[in-house]
Amino acid sequence: MIVAGATGFAGALAAHLLWRHPQFELVAVTARSELGRPLCALYPRYRVPLALELLEPERLAGIDAAVVAYPHAAAAPTVGELRERGIRVVDLSADFRLRSLANYEQWYGEHPRADLLGEAVYGLTELHREAIAGADIVANPGCYPTAALLALAPLARAGLIADLVIDAKQGISGAGRVFDETTHLSMAGENIVPYKVAAHRHTPEIEEQLALLAPAAGDRHKPLAVQFQAHLVPLDEGELASCYVTTTRPVGAAELRELYTRAYAHEPFVELLLSGPPGVLEVRETNYCRVFAAADAHTGKVIAFGAIDNLWKGTSSQAVQNLNVMFGLPETAGLQ
């Protein structure tokens, strides 16, 4: 097992989780800078003593899996190269999340390895567990789609979503190892900041997946346009998706409870709340997603919340969950 791109928040956490994993063996962490430094010098909390090295695919004999934590567009060529050497990959970038090449090109530009799009499986474990088990390329979901789709999947499967607003809030770690006004404590610390108004790239990812969940073929052809808005709030790790659903028909509390219980009663990492909404602190540094849904008699809408740790279930621990599935291990291995 290797982690390619371990200097960013996502790659470093993936390395940490794999280093302490009882079954996987992390043998290398790669980067394009900080070469030779042990990862624990950059991330003291993670205590991974491996030194950062350049990724040299030709030296990867014996490696069976990799987590790739590169920016979009940079990831796809490396994923392809690893794949061609027989290495199974969980890709943390957006490069293989969208099924539609047109969607990718509209939101991200040209795709470096469009030929591999059909091969990749969307790695929201709870939604695509079986396909992930057999996949060679798993496209780890965005953090916002993870929280939103787990909150919405029971409604989507029942064909109940007529219109949808998602208002998401995330801690500053969501901005990554980026040093600017967005992350400076004096500027971000007592602030609430909406960003990418009407333009967040997680939108098509949510729309595609909701369409796939919808029951009728007809729905898939004209996917719902989702109103998605992200905000940064002053904490480190944590993310909440508040989803406001105009339903296709009236939905009451009893039906809601049944839909959600049926969906999540046996999920090891989804904690369904019945009496009130979750706070993100409840899932901090875990792979859990907490979900709560309520019917609003006043408006007729359904409100559904999904709370995760954006770096864990939203990124790196879900990557490990997917690797567990890919390699036939207990899904919770190394995650509890």
Place this chain on the structure above:
Amino acid sequence: MIVAGATGFAGALAAHLLWRHPQFELVAVTARSELGRPLCALYPRYRVPLALELLEPERLAGIDAAVVAYPHAAAAPTVGELRERGIRVVDLSADFRLRSLANYEQWYGEHPRADLLGEAVYGLTELHREAIAGADIVANPGCYPTAALLALAPLARAGLIADLVIDAKQGISGAGRVFDETTHLSMAGENIVPYKVAAHRHTPEIEEQLALLAPAAGDRHKPLAVQFQAHLVPLDEGELASCYVTTTRPVGAAELRELYTRAYAHEPFVELLLSGPPGVLEVRETNYCRVFAAADAHTGKVIAFGAIDNLWKGTSSQAVQNLNVMFGLPETAGLQ
């Protein structure tokens, strides 16, 4: 001038602002506890040396105005008593915000002084400036309605709101001088917490005011049911209302800009942004509201943001703004 109920966050800040006000003279701060202690012992930042005393209306000769900072239901009798002694009141509670007694009873219970409802003016200064000038009882708005209504008023006046979701986020000061799990730094500090799901009392206040703004009489009879949801995020002061508007007809960027510019070009305390949304830090400890609106071509919706300091424009500095209007002073006196 007196502040009745000065031990809470709202009353204490009102006292601070009035103490340093160039034209008003604050002569007493009252409370039911901490009697005899100078207010600055409880709130060192505010440096108001007046000692807390019991409110004894019979001793208020010569007082011409009061800010009442009591909880709802407790406020109305005192407001009434002060009013009967000829004292003009800005009431920070919810007791006189709703025009409809039925609405009040549904959300708050029995009204202690329903007889005064018709006399009170809703104190969102920018919307009701003229009525406030002549009012004896001004019902200071809730903080969420302040941010939301300023973000939405131009759309409401144009009859453009067909459906509405408001997702609001607020700092912990919004919970007030309350000591529990909600405000403990170890529990609130790295958290995002939705509260009062489908049940926040600011909902009818927003609905009533939007109905009043609507152009056609018909609209007022069947007011829009607003989906309003509040969240606590880990900062002290600051509040953002993110408003998602399904419009009655397509609205483009140019029309939006014109509507908002016309509404706010001459408002001293509304800062209209044109290039991007506000962060709440930009208005911290000020009476400003920053507003931004955008049309989303993808969904057809309009997104409007209102950012305020929940304790300032959301509560106490707006009370001072109203007092300025009531007493014929420059509206910005003591607020810049």
Place this chain on the structure above:
Amino acid sequence: MIVAGATGFAGALAAHLLWRHPQFELVAVTARSELGRPLCALYPRYRVPLALELLEPERLAGIDAAVVAYPHAAAAPTVGELRERGIRVVDLSADFRLRSLANYEQWYGEHPRADLLGEAVYGLTELHREAIAGADIVANPGCYPTAALLALAPLARAGLIADLVIDAKQGISGAGRVFDETTHLSMAGENIVPYKVAAHRHTPEIEEQLALLAPAAGDRHKPLAVQFQAHLVPLDEGELASCYVTTTRPVGAAELRELYTRAYAHEPFVELLLSGPPGVLEVRETNYCRVFAAADAHTGKVIAFGAIDNLWKGTSSQAVQNLNVMFGLPETAGLQ
């Protein structure tokens, strides 16, 4: 294994660590309030499903160990009762930390079970490992003494401390599950607050332990009066002791390095830094203590830093470390 007093921060974390411990079996969590509620309802992060119950010592057949997390003076009688039933106890309170009854009475008042003082072992694992292994009552150290003593032990053993100032900083979790001005985010959040000036009860604990470490018998008879000062700073978990040592003779960098390396080279939970001081985030939610010492050529003093998580190594994970030692398990069991 039981945890008595599991509703406070320390007891709840001890329960969490023991619940997930690979060798110990946590069978009960007790409290005087919240009876019948699962601990995970109070502390969702800890996911301990056991319901809180009253401590009824007569029903404890088969229990071989307990963590007692009561306030001082309340703890001693329960510790005694458990001890008399053959249960080995780690006591998180101050009741058995001081060897000198006179010291206890001066700082805490009358001792409810002074007869047991001689039996208790001071549970700073790194300093008293062998005695802990055979002890029936282990007095878990205060968090400040833990950080300070680990930073200072190599100097103390070498008889190098002539005078000592300890300036300690701690996150708000150090105030515990207490709801008041000290912990309210709006009051604590942008604050730095010294407390208990010249009066902190951890002072005699540090003084006694430093005297025990000193090489010459003479030193023990007239222990050093330590200047200890605590501060609350706005984070959740984390604690730093900055120790300023006037030395009995000049000490250079090489000697310092040798003293500290010799002391800590083989300690599993002490991370000795050589190039710069630790930040507390590096040890958050771990049982590690990070130590750094430097000689200041300008003043001739030595500065030593100890960084811990006040709730973990400072309290509950050190309790587990001690339990591991008491029951002959690997010292790191359940702590990595």
Place this chain on the structure above:
Amino acid sequence: MIVAGATGFAGALAAHLLWRHPQFELVAVTARSELGRPLCALYPRYRVPLALELLEPERLAGIDAAVVAYPHAAAAPTVGELRERGIRVVDLSADFRLRSLANYEQWYGEHPRADLLGEAVYGLTELHREAIAGADIVANPGCYPTAALLALAPLARAGLIADLVIDAKQGISGAGRVFDETTHLSMAGENIVPYKVAAHRHTPEIEEQLALLAPAAGDRHKPLAVQFQAHLVPLDEGELASCYVTTTRPVGAAELRELYTRAYAHEPFVELLLSGPPGVLEVRETNYCRVFAAADAHTGKVIAFGAIDNLWKGTSSQAVQNLNVMFGLPETAGLQ
């Protein structure tokens, strides 16, 4: 009035305070980057509409004063040039704070304008008010020296300081508009970080000023070596100096109170506390320094605390206080 170097935190705040000042007229803000942008685009909270421009001294006819907010070594040449054009300067850098050129060279390197050293006055207003009134170059103190010297001056003047440890804590704004690991909320937010161990450049500044305050000439020749240590803690603005004084003779509570009361009874910006130490929130965004001193009967030492806002009294508002003194205005003008 101009502010040279207005893009950093200190210069921007100085511009804000001068822009709203009732007597001074701020006519220009200069910088080497962001030219043409209004300062309020960079610092929305400050609402200074002036556009940033290059400093062109030849165009400064009619300007009588400047605040220079450059890094050390960069400041001195500009200060000299402005001085030569008859402009009185408050310099926020370290370039003119030290009286001893040898000290400067040891801690900062070569001095670009050593010829002006003798002309500059150290701008801790409370200590050098009279000299400041007549000065053309005022060297605004470092933030740590401001807090520490105000806490210590009464003891220093009485010749009571035999040995001294200063442990200082500061919010992240102290790191300035610097974007790196030090200021990223995810790295700084739940952290306490000591920095510049045994090497902080504010040390000689404190030592020189304490020597100047000492009563006997002899003391001045062999200044005390001060143990000064700085820490970053996770808030925005705020700074506390905790000073531990070994006294030259026993000092009791009554004498302490008399010394401090005599020193500060008439100071408009020093708030002497008598019953307990200050928290930094009490002085946030003010020019106040709160001071508290206590005698520790246990150790015989005196503990003195100074709490300020590092950007206000620690930097920019003290610059305005000095300008008020230099131009014969009420010392509190524009600062209350």
